[in-house]
Amino acid sequence: MQEKLQKILHYLNSKGVRYADARYEEHLQQEIYVENGVLKTLTNNFNSGTGIRVLFENGWGFAATDDRGESALEKIADRALEIAQASNKRANKQVNLAQEPVHQDNFKSSYQKDPFEVSQKQKIEILKGATLKAKEIEGVARSTGSMLFRKINKIFVSTEGSVIEQQIVVSGAGITAQSVGEGGFQTRSYPSSFGGDHSTRGWEFVEEMDLVNHASKIANEAVELVKAPEIEPGEYDIIISGNQLALQVHESCGHPIELDRVMGSELSFAGGSFLSMDKLNSLKYGSEYVTITADATIPGGLGSFGYDDEGVQAQRSYIVRNGLFVGYLMNRQTAAELGLRSNGAARADSWSHLPIIRMTNINLLPGNFTLDELISGIDYGFLLDTNKSWSIDDLRLNFQFATEVAYEIKGGKLTGRIFKNPVYFDITPKFWNKCDGVANEKFWRVWGVPNCGKGQPMQVMYVGHGTAPARFRKVKVGVRK
Amino acid sequence: MKGENFYRNLFRLMNEHFVGLKFLSSVSNNEGALTRFANSEIHQNVFEKKSVISILATKDNKVAVATTNDLSINGLKEARKKLEQMLENSTPLDYEFRLPDVSIGYPVENISDSVKNASAEDRAQIFDKILKVSGKDVQAFGYVSDSISENAVISSNGMFVYQAYSSASFNFVALSGSGSGYVSSTARGYEDLDVDKKIHRAIEFAKRSNNQVEIDPGLYTVILGPEAVSELFFYFSYVCTNGYMHELKMSPSVRFLGQKIGPSNLNVYDDPNHKMQVPWVYDICGKKREKTAIIENGVFKNVFYSHGASLRFGKKPTGHSISLEDLDFSMPANLVIEGGTTPVEEIISHTERGIYVNRFHYMNVVDPYEAMFTGMTRDGTFLIENGQLTRPIKNMRFNVKFFEFSKNIEAISKETESTSGEYFPAVAPFIKVSNFNFTSKTA
Numbered sequence: 001m002q003e004k005l006q007k008i009l010h011y012l013n014s015k016g017v018r019y020a021d022a023r024y025e026e027h028l029q030q031e032i033y034v035e036n037g038v039l040k041t042l043t044n045n046f047n048s049g050t051g052i053r054v055l056f057e058n059g060w061g062f063a064a065t066d067d068r069g070e071s072a073l074e075k076i077a078d079r080a081l082e083i084a085q086a087s088n089k090r091a092n093k094q095v096n097l098a099q100e101p102v103h104q105d106n107f108k109s110s111y112q113k114d115p116f117e118v119s120q121k122q123k124i125e126i127l128k129g130a131t132l133k134a135k136e137i138e139g140v141a142r143s144t145g146s147m148l149f150r151k152i153n154k155i156f157v158s159t160e161g162s163v164i165e166q167q168i169v170v171s172g173a174g175i176t177a178q179s180v181g182e183g184g185f186q187t188r189s190y191p192s193s194f195g196g197d198h199s200t201r202g203w204e205f206v207e208e209m210d211l212v213n214h215a216s217k218i219a220n221e222a223v224e225l226v227k228a229p230e231i232e233p234g235e236y237d238i239i240i241s242g243n244q245l246a247l248q249v250h251e252s253c254g255h256p257i258e259l260d261r262v263m264g265s266e267l268s269f270a271g272g273s274f275l276s277m278d279k280l281n282s283l284k285y286g287s288e289y290v291t292i293t294a295d296a297t298i299p300g301g302l303g304s305f306g307y308d309d310e311g312v313q314a315q316r317s318y319i320v321r322n323g324l325f326v327g328y329l330m331n332r333q334t335a336a337e338l339g340l341r342s343n344g345a346a347r348a349d350s351w352s353h354l355p356i357i358r359m360t361n362i363n364l365l366p367g368n369f370t371l372d373e374l375i376s377g378i379d380y381g382f383l384l385d386t387n388k389s390w391s392i393d394d395l396r397l398n399f400q401f402a403t404e405v406a407y408e409i410k411g412g413k414l415t416g417r418i419f420k421n422p423v424y425f426d427i428t429p430k431f432w433n434k435c436d437g438v439a440n441e442k443f444w445r446v447w448g449v450p451n452c453g454k455g456q457p458m459q460v461m462y463v464g465h466g467t468a469p470a471r472f473r474k475v476k477v478g479v480r481k
Numbered sequence: 482m483k484g485e486n487f488y489r490n491l492f493r494l495m496n497e498h499f500v501g502l503k504f505l506s507s508v509s510n511n512e513g514a515l516t517r518f519a520n521s522e523i524h525q526n527v528f529e530k531k532s533v534i535s536i537l538a539t540k541d542n543k544v545a546v547a548t549t550n551d552l553s554i555n556g557l558k559e560a561r562k563k564l565e566q567m568l569e570n571s572t573p574l575d576y577e578f579r580l581p582d583v584s585i586g587y588p589v590e591n592i593s594d595s596v597k598n599a600s601a602e603d604r605a606q607i608f609d610k611i612l613k614v615s616g617k618d619v620q621a622f623g624y625v626s627d628s629i630s631e632n633a634v635i636s637s638n639g640m641f642v643y644q645a646y647s648s649a650s651f652n653f654v655a656l657s658g659s660g661s662g663y664v665s666s667t668a669r670g671y672e673d674l675d676v677d678k679k680i681h682r683a684i685e686f687a688k689r690s691n692n693q694v695e696i697d698p699g700l701y702t703v704i705l706g707p708e709a710v711s712e713l714f715f716y717f718s719y720v721c722t723n724g725y726m727h728e729l730k731m732s733p734s735v736r737f738l739g740q741k742i743g744p745s746n747l748n749v750y751d752d753p754n755h756k757m758q759v760p761w762v763y764d765i766c767g768k769k770r771e772k773t774a775i776i777e778n779g780v781f782k783n784v785f786y787s788h789g790a791s792l793r794f795g796k797k798p799t800g801h802s803i804s805l806e807d808l809d810f811s812m813p814a815n816l817v818i819e820g821g822t823t824p825v826e827e828i829i830s831h832t833e834r835g836i837y838v839n840r841f842h843y844m845n846v847v848d849p850y851e852a853m854f855t856g857m858t859r860d861g862t863f864l865i866e867n868g869q870l871t872r873p874i875k876n877m878r879f880n881v882k883f884f885e886f887s888k889n890i891e892a893i894s895k896e897t898e899s900t901s902g903e904y905f906p907a908v909a910p911f912i913k914v915s916n917f918n919f920t921s922k923t924a
Binding site: 031033036038039040041042043044045046047048049051059060061062063064065066067068076079080082083084085086087089090091092093119120121124128141142178180184185263264265266267268269271274352353354356388389390391392393394395397398400402421423425427430456457 | 513514515516517519520521522523524525526527528529530531532533543544545546547548549550551553559563566567570571572574575600601602604605608609620622623624626652653654656663729730731806807808809842843844845846847848849850851855856857859860876878880920921922923924
């Protein structure tokens, strides 16, 4: 395949393009879904195809096909070129690409056990066991469990001479328990909501979750939540657990640092960003406890890889350093506008889509506290756990999150009392400046978010967020009416 | 486009290569192009061509699904091998599964020449038009796209249905200083997109929405534009019309189905034959889709049953299955909120004080049992004073329970418009509602 791709780039070179790259990808995916001990979904999904990106003078074009015939690549190259020429007719400014060394490399995400080598029966039995265990608890109406595995093989070649082969393996799983009562239904999830947790590791990642032995706890909490009170609306000191903080980082930091969004490319759909370029190196984004990196190099992170889909090597860079906003996520074109090297954030979710700026692993670095120390600093407040709902405005300022549960804290201790339907809201930089402590590395882990949507046509990307529980002062909680 | 004969041949091949296996298969082909612009420049310009076949096989009351984009004989053979492996490892469902009844229907082709012949240059010319009308003071952001889709549903018990349809779509954010306006539209072809009329509104909103004032959160009378109405009813249909969740008593429909939930002129349908909708006439299980009432004369009339949910609960399938991989999920894909009798100008002129909302941003479900939704206003939010849109206001966050919203509807406009939507296009009017709950404002 590599030779075919290189041949097509020679062809495009002969047509006078400034730059072109081609990606061939094969995606293999397996999904299993069990409800109340009954297997409902067992799927195997394979697709492959080629996407070709062309820069003609100052116009971009992209075309993709899954045709396997000999002439298909040449046809799709012609189509990409025709589109680039139509773009170029209306181009007003010079397109430059930040310099990147030529790479000829092979990268594989590391795993101990290939999830596709593990028997489906074994996977199904784990999910059956976990959901039946949850269902045993009186008051549980429904328990679900799911697993998702993916293996992506891709070849990237560019007219600059890069030739990169990569294999990324993804594993993920999760369970839920739901209880119905007079006041509605409540859900508890493990290890996180919306499909659980995901990683670029192998089957060992799912084994370590020990789903079966966590089923009873979430089931009991779901039942208890139905009868639990709601929080009286007001301002409270709160601790946000790692799995919820992952989404908090995602929405209020990860998206607004995408430089294409800052420059307006997403304005008509997902919106813009309050982190305009005049704020770089000047905005106090958060308190001194807040240091955030973009790191595509962490083994196992769902946003980890060897090279992005422009052939830029995976990197770690600072986004927020001790509270100061210092960096963006960039591709080669936007990096060139800042006179910088791309930090390798151009990613496509499929061979059929153009790479756009996406999160990698956006991580809130650990602090020095134990969780008990964070809790002991709260006179009255709550520990909020596991995401239930999220929303943020078009500049990524006004956000509102709901979590599955709030654990009451009184006199510096968890009381054991739980509250349902907690909702908190704030304005992004105000919120992060209220942070006065992040738990230490023992509590820190990278969470996988497998459903990050952006772009038109919509692309759904796998990204990661390293977090530990963190404390925030005087946040409005319980705003729902 | 591959054409009906390709799929008929596939029908023959599948029945040849899948002998001894009961199957239901959905096969589709899509060729789509999209030109995206920002800061009044084209920055993304793409074309994609892809096929996919999903095959559900069943044996001993077990099911498994294999999906591939390799439609060759080898690809089909490989899919069969995977299916047999999966069925071996699978376990039986807890209800009696059978393949859908065979739909009898003529092939449906509904393709506009304007899409069939569209090139990158044609899409760029619509962008040129938007730029020309925008002038120097307004920056343009948005996209123009078109696609041709084909879909056939094939089964081992003899089903063959085929549909092909085109769609054209655009959206446009006009930006003038700190002011912005937004419009969108989706139709069968470019000729029905109404680009000219709509772009003027976005530009007008952008120019009028500079220097926004802040207002306090609280309960307000609100007039929602068609974009905002479409979003709100999309979330309603997503959360409240799934028959599977209804039967599990985990849907708000349990309390509201059959009840009067709004004024008598509130009529909401799923209608694949509506002239302003994209004609999706067979669902993924091959069930013919007909116009179906969701809310009629203010009464919440129906929830929808996918193939799996219909078998499980002894209901008739309603033509709303959208995935072979989740046989229980249903969704109305052609949402039409019908217009009333009053012109929107009259509705506005009879509003002494309120807020006009053009569009919502990032809606989500806060509490599915209460059908409580949140989101922000965006791209054209104005104070209404003495029957006129007067001052632009800063964006606000709402938290609204749908069934309180529907009860509080005061007026529905005569005019309806097509909107592109994040997931499905919709047809919607302007709606005036009281006690709309804004809970916070942006910075």
